Amino acid sequence: MKYLLLVLVVGVVLAVMSARRRSAVDGRTPRGAARPRRGGAPQAEPMLACAHCGVHLPREDAVQDAGGRAYCGPAHRLAGPR
Numbered sequence: 001m002k003y004l005l006l007v008l009v010v011g012v013v014l015a016v017m018s019a020r021r022r023s024a025v026d027g028r029t030p031r032g033a034a035r036p037r038r039g040g041a042p043q044a045e046p047m048l049a050c051a052h053c054g055v056h057l058p059r060e061d062a063v064q065d066a067g068g069r070a071y072c073g074p075a076h077r078l079a080g081p082r
Ligand SMILES: [Zn+2]
Pocket: 050, 051, 052, 053, 054, 055, 071, 072, 073, 076
């Protein structure tokens, strides 16, 4: 009977611990997901069209030539505007 009680207590403690861990993880996930949004209003990244093939790509990914024209990659930058 003593051991049964001990097992019961250990089981309850483990159940409480796993529930706390689960709620901590659950609490962390929405906060982590909201963090990028909290840094500022969601901004549309400026898109540029490749001067050669016309594909649109984020300005960060674009390759620009000396004239400031945007290209989707170095190959199209070398090929030049169409
Ligand atoms: Zn291109």
